[in-house]
Amino acid sequence: MPEPSRQKDSHAEDLPPLTKSATRPPELPGKFVTPIAFGTILQPLNSSMIAVALVGIRSHFDAGNSVTWLVSALYLATAVAAPAMGRIADVFGARRTSLTGLVLVGAVSAAAPFAPNVATLVVCRILIGIGTAAQYPCGVAMIRRAADESRARPNNALGALAAWSQVTAALGPTFGGLLVGGFGWAGVFWINVPLALIGAAVIMKWGPADPPTRIPSGGRLTALMRVDPVGMLLFAVAITAFMFWLLSLAATPAWWWLAIAVPATALTVWWSIRTHDPFLDMRLLARRALSFTYVRTVVTYTAFYCVFYGLPQWLEETRGLGPTGAGLVVLPIAAVGVLSTLLATLLQRNHGPRVALIAGTAALCVGGLLLTLPTADSPILLLVGIAAMLGLPNGFNNIGNQRAMYVVAPADQMGAASGLYRASQYVGANLAAAVLALLIGDHANDLGLHRMGLAVASIAAALLITSLFGLLRGHLSSRTAQAR
Known part of the structure; x- marks a missing residue:
């Protein structure tokens, strides 16, 4: 049966037709689903746990309303980094990229409670956002690879990603409250360390292996250029400016952010058209x-x-x-x-x-x-x-x-x-x-x-x-x- 993704789109609302077969392929084995889904809980967990730690952080640093950037920084970092990490996964392998993201989350989360001020803590949240942003696109890419290799259906795996995300986002404030009660606001950062270690361990043991990485004659630097850092930077500027403009609408609209977002978007499109392998x-x-x-x-x-x-x-x-x-x-x-x-x-x-x-x-x-x-x-x-x-x-x-x-x-x-x-x-x-x-x-x-x-x-x-x-x-x- 041909892959639906290879069929030509005929209309904006159309989805590829799903044909029924006499012999329905099996679902993707659970040994792949659990490790892939486990890593994806870090982003919704970190986005919701911080809500109950803001009061403690504000008091600790005498920071005032600046602590709200701890919430916005993660959302902005994730919105920018998720497509970028997905592109990196396409080039270097989803399993490798996922593991790298987990290492980043664990290392930064261990150091974050020792931040000297809120600004440094915001930088830590940005780095955590980048690391957690890798997990969903890498997870879907690993599911696709495992399903294609085993000729299995991905329904249960995709369902697990959705279910785990909803559960952790909903339980984040409750879980975070217990951590803050037991360890102070630092607990919402330190909990990432064992979770990242467990996530890395289960992916290394059960996660589907990446295809062999073909390093071009120019070495790893040339391979890194395939990620298209220029296109990635232009996209980051465009979406960051657009997100800041959206955030400003809640108070006084900052139209100058839109004045940055529009030309940055045009440059992103222009660069994508002229580049051989664009981000x-x-x-x-x-x-x-x-x-x-x-x-x-x-x-x-x-x-x-x-x-x-x-x-x-x-x-x-x-x-x-x-x-x-x-x-x-x-x-x-x-x-x-x-x-x-x-x-x-x-x-x-x-x-x-x-x-x-x-x-x-x-x-x-x-x-x-x-x-x-x-x-x-x-x-x-x-x-x-x-x-x-x-x-x-x-x-x-x-x-x-x-x-x-x-x-x-x-x-x-x-x-x-x-x-x-x-x-x-x-x-x-x-x-x-x-x-x-x-x-x-x-x-x-x-x-x-x-x-x-x-x-x-x-x-x-x-x-x-x-x-x-x-x-x-x-x-x-x-x-x-x-x-x-």
Whole structure:
């Protein structure tokens, strides 16, 4: 059966058709899935644990609001580094790149608690972000290699990446609270050391081996140039300026960041076209199904992070539950999200990613509409029920988008394609911050929550229409092919 990624895209919403075979190939063995998935927990864990350590860090350094850069720095570093590390993985091997990232995370995390000031700690968070950013694109690339070599299906492996990510992101604040209680704020850094060591050990033992690295006649320096450092730098400037502009929308828009982002993006495109082996291959983005998947991922995660950040804010400020109560009310979002990930994995085995995306966007539309109901006097059971409903779309959308990216991306560029997919998620996170600033403002009252709910429902409705249209086109294309 031909690889779906080699089929020609016919429309932006189209995904390669999934044909059924009499003898269905087996799923990827668990001995590959566990070590690959384990490394990917570091990024969501570090992004969520820091929330409970900020007060201690602020007090220790007498730092004021500058500690918020510890949160933004990791997101910015991950958005920039994920595509870059994916490209490096395509050139030097996913297993080697993953191990290098884990070593970086372990070493920096061991030293971070001894930082003399917040600025140094921010640099440490940037380096941790680079190391953790390598794990997802390297993980998907290793899954692709192991699946191709063993002629196995990657559904369970991709499902594991999604499920582990949701569990660790949701449990991060709780886990971080225990660490801060036992070891102070340094605990959220030191925990990375044993986790990185365990991750490296299991990948070395069970991770699929990289293909032999062909060192050109010019040596390793020439091989490093294949990564296209110029293109990587231009992309880093473009996306960093764009992310800073998005972050500024929450207060006073800094339009000069956009004045940097636009020409930097143009230079990135120009360099990619004229370079023989570019970091950001325009031919990759010219695959309309892949580009559309990135756009859909940005929009989906804008809605997701609106809920992720906006609902707890309303629960604390208007419903008066406090941080602990708000955390318990939104816990069903994570719990149901894990369950929906398992259901989506089963669903797409027989019906492909489109059906999972339709189910996810439909549930997100319903969840957004439900957010227009609560008031300051709403009972807790109603709020818990709405939170559970909001957890349902997460697994379906995550699995659907992830699988859609997997089937249309070329196997030899899976690292770079996966890195861009990860970057798309964090662009959505920053867009959500801007949306919340416009809809909720400084205080999350009932009106702000209801506006947010309508915005989420509208986004989901637009995504649902495009998914249904793509499904219809797919059926029409299949009938036309059968008629011929």
